[in-house]
Amino acid sequence: MGQGMSDHILLPEGSIEKLTTTLNLGPTHPATHGVFQNILELDGERILKSVSTVGYIHRAFEKLAERRPLYQITPLTDRLNYCSSPINNMGWHITCERLLGVTLPKRVDYLRIIIMELARIADHLICNSIVGVDSGAFSGFLYLMQYRELIYEIYEEVCGSRLTTNIGRIGGFERNFTNTAFEKLEKFLAEYPVQLREFEKLFNRNRIFMERTIGCGPISAERALNYGFTGPNLRAAGVDYDVRVHTPYSSYEDFEFTIPVGKTGDCYDRFLVRNDEMWQSISLIQQAYNKVKEFKGTEAEVFHADSPAYYLPEKKDVYTKMEALIYHFKIIMGETDIPVGELYSSVEGANGELGFYLISDGGRTPYRLHFRRPCFIYYQAFEELVKGGMLSDAVITMSSLNLIAGELDA
Amino acid sequence: MSLTNELIQQKLTDKFGEELTDWVQPYGMLTFTAPKDLNLKILQFLFDDPELKFQFLTDLQAVHYPANKGAELAVVYHLHNLSDNIRLRLKVFTDINTPDVFSATALYASANFMERETYDFFGVNFKGHPNLRRILNVDEMDYFPMRKEFPLEDQTRIDKDDEMFGRG
Numbered sequence: 275m276g277q278g279m280s281d282h283i284l285l286p287e288g289s290i291e292k293l294t295t296t297l298n299l300g301p302t303h304p305a306t307h308g309v310f311q312n313i314l315e316l317d318g319e320r321i322l323k324s325v326s327t328v329g330y331i332h333r334a335f336e337k338l339a340e341r342r343p344l345y346q347i348t349p350l351t352d353r354l355n356y357c358s359s360p361i362n363n364m365g366w367h368i369t370c371e372r373l374l375g376v377t378l379p380k381r382v383d384y385l386r387i388i389i390m391e392l393a394r395i396a397d398h399l400i401c402n403s404i405v406g407v408d409s410g411a412f413s414g415f416l417y418l419m420q421y422r423e424l425i426y427e428i429y430e431e432v433c434g435s436r437l438t439t440n441i442g443r444i445g446g447f448e449r450n451f452t453n454t455a456f457e458k459l460e461k462f463l464a465e466y467p468v469q470l471r472e473f474e475k476l477f478n479r480n481r482i483f484m485e486r487t488i489g490c491g492p493i494s495a496e497r498a499l500n501y502g503f504t505g506p507n508l509r510a511a512g513v514d515y516d517v518r519v520h521t522p523y524s525s526y527e528d529f530e531f532t533i534p535v536g537k538t539g540d541c542y543d544r545f546l547v548r549n550d551e552m553w554q555s556i557s558l559i560q561q562a563y564n565k566v567k568e569f570k571g572t573e574a575e576v577f578h579a580d581s582p583a584y585y586l587p588e589k590k591d592v593y594t595k596m597e598a599l600i601y602h603f604k605i606i607m608g609e610t611d612i613p614v615g616e617l618y619s620s621v622e623g624a625n626g627e628l629g630f631y632l633i634s635d636g637g638r639t640p641y642r643l644h645f646r647r648p649c650f651i652y653y654q655a656f657e658e659l660v661k662g663g664m665l666s667d668a669v670i671t672m673s674s675l676n677l678i679a680g681e682l683d684a
Numbered sequence: 685m686s687l688t689n690e691l692i693q694q695k696l697t698d699k700f701g702e703e704l705t706d707w708v709q710p711y712g713m714l715t716f717t718a719p720k721d722l723n724l725k726i727l728q729f730l731f732d733d734p735e736l737k738f739q740f741l742t743d744l745q746a747v748h749y750p751a752n753k754g755a756e757l758a759v760v761y762h763l764h765n766l767s768d769n770i771r772l773r774l775k776v777f778t779d780i781n782t783p784d785v786f787s788a789t790a791l792y793a794s795a796n797f798m799e800r801e802t803y804d805f806f807g808v809n810f811k812g813h814p815n816l817r818r819i820l821n822v823d824e825m826d827y828f829p830m831r832k833e834f835p836l837e838d839q840t841r842i843d844k845d846d847e848m849f850g851r852g
Contacts, residue, residue, distance in 0.1 A: 329820035336805075337829060341836045372711065499740055499766070502794025513766070520769045616710045618743070618762055618773070629743055631762070646743040646762075654797045683820055 308679030343608035352438035358397035365621035383525035397624030431455035445585030446578025491671030492540035505626025511539030517622035608638035649681035756780035787813040805830035
């Protein structure tokens, strides 16, 4: 370097003598797929140390929830894991129903399962195809993405919105599924398996992909449990824990399905477990749809529980019926007191066990509400997972963990 | 033999006697309260006992009860025995002026972020935590926002100039 040059460049003190490089991965970086920061200490391309910072999109949902009646909290849950909002919505509804003691008709449970499993597929297909993109295989992403669009159209048909869905109500759905919704569902069931098989053909035994992901970011079953892993990431390490089986909700006990497990807990196993779960979800949707078709006559019109004190009445009833108007007013104004109680309820979110810890002191709003966000809990293992690996391994480890910033920060 | 709430309560009472109080089972989950200096001993016992095997920390958070003088903050642990599929809830109350509670990070790696979050929002000082810093809020923040003395804005207030917010 010439004498003149060095006068202009201001380097931090000690940075020349230092043999390692400090690199910021995030907060806004294409490879993080969300807003969170990792400061990596690198020796060449090897990661010696990493420090994670989260909280860039913290929105104080738990505080906000303390001033909202139950039905107003649903839109907050949308924004946790926004790749599978319906599961969060349903998880919240199920928590409320358990607190309020509302039981649902079977048809509603089955419709919910259809929606939840669609959401799980939407979430897993994003995660898996992004693992592909981050390891250099872009086309699989486009193959699957068109089916996420179809899933979103089904949501749209059911609730009117696509990404942050606010789907359903406490006690059921806001309206019955339309014929178009079922037609789209049939289209999905007919076409998606073909596409998924093609996707698997592209990846599962692809030598480049296998060499890229096998042994990358592995975790043992014991460490995974100690780190509070749940969901596909835990199952990839070989533990068959699934909330749908261990604490069934929404009539999951009526269905036949298996829990796919992996062995090594590395990126490849996580990828395979998610793919297998998509197959299980397709089968669950098919089974649920068959059961829904069995309802005949007035039973086929049931889309909510008979619980007028908590279920928002239909708008046209509000205009014409006295009782509906009263209940509508009481629910909207938050005049309905909720029972005193303390409850932890969880569902199998796309990322793991999504829990709601709700304390009610009997007022119109929760006294305290805590979201157990699976992402937030397993993200702390990231440092251990990438230590000693290459920089590019950190990127695919991050995407195969399926970190969603909305869920990290609440 | 599968584990039941009664059996767990029996084993814990045999070990810790009258120290554990307020045994209840809201919505089927065994819940009890322990003195705060015993929390690690109880967690360790639940972890190590060959029958209890509560080795999975599902969740950890705090609750603020301002009216409960001398024990305003409750730290709540949700534990899960995955092999027998049974959960329990342990509560530890602490004074808000000396909110020191022993950290569970040595037992559960997952407690690290959860305790930081609890510290961040409630100011519970987890003793023995390797890195007790704020996690979701900015480092410069000098209060603990989830405590009840910080209410959300009253939506009926009229002293604010709504025009600035497009609501005028």
